[in-house]
Ligand code: SF4
């Protein structure tokens with residue numbers, strides 16, 4: 001049996017969901033027998049491959065770069081999983097949403113800067129008007145709330161999928177966690 | 178004998194989800210459901226306070242009524258047939274919950290009551306894994322002017338528990354609701370900062386009945402605060418006894 005092709009991506013999140021993924025500890029070894037991680041901040045490849053079975057998405061869609069990435073990824077993924085509160089609700093990144101991008105940038109790079117206050121206008125991707133939950137940009141197949149979802153929850157999701165079932169998260173994970 | 182007949186006439190028998198149950202005529206569907214271990218979700222309702230009927234999470238189906246009825250304010254009647262768990266109700270509850278989440282700024286991960294919040298745990302219990310309606314991201318004002326407590330309106334769901342406990346139990350009526358619809362928000366006195374309120378006794382009852390982290394004790398960090406509500410039914414009961 002060929003291995004399931006798994007990818008993980010990190011958009012506007014704190015990497016906590018990826019840490020939680022690693023917290024599966026020795027169960028990662030067991031998963032590695034059935035799963036190949038083809039793209040992730042945790043492995044080498046720099047390009048998102050053409051066909052991926054399952055992608056775990058951490059983080060909200062907050063910048064033009066996130067937007068491009070998630071569309072690219074959706075088009076190449078069979079099952080897309082919103083992993084964690086930032087992906088599911090936009091969570092902490094959305095705390096800027098009641099304010100305009102200009103106000104937010106001014107606050108971060110001018111008002112709070114002590115040395116050479118200036119707003120970056122190159123390299124750093126431009127922010128979208130609002131940080132958005134992933135499902136408001138592309139179709140999401142499974143929602144896994146939690147900040148972060150526990151290693152047990154992630155393990156449950158992956159093992160259910162490996163057995164061809166759709167994981168039911170209703171009582172397994174909550175917002176905030 | 179006469180007494181007994183009076184009691185009997187005041188007892189109503191009805192069906193909830195197919196179970197035969199009975200209750201006094203002054204009890205609500207919610208009271209009787211709870212006595213019989215039948216779960217109906219609630220948010221604005223709190224034992225010891227007057228009924229408000231505002232959150233609509235407790236809606237149930239009653240045979241013969243085309244409208245859904247809030248269980249917390251609907252009294253039981255003889256022969257009533259109540260359904261609490263139809264597909265339609267489950268869907269409506271999730272929808273109400275999504276609307277509540279979309280209309281404020283609820284960020285459980287950084288909230289003082291994370292893990293001890295009625296809104297958070299109810300969302301989980303009724304199976305809301307994400308919000309399908311657009312978030313509004315309102316700009317709401319925080320009031321941290323009180324010496325010991327603070328109000329973060331971003332987390333307020335306008336259940337009015339604080340308003341009722343302050344008026345009905347503490348007798349101060351410091352809190353009230355100002356504005357209408359999406360503009361509605363709770364205010365102290367005539368919209369002065371809480372710290373300058375002349376009526377607030379700093380008793381902290383509002384803080385403890387608040388189902389979310391909207392009202393909290395200063396100095397508590399994420400997930401550090403839990404609310405103490407057990408005092409309320411006793412207080413109400415004792416006062417009722419005394420006034421008899
Ligand atoms: S502050 Fe708390 S108790 Fe008062 S209306 Fe808002 S959510 Fe309810």
Ligand code: FES
Pocket residue numbers: 218219220221222229230231232233234235236247248249250
């Ligand atoms: S609990 Fe009945 S309307 Fe809120």
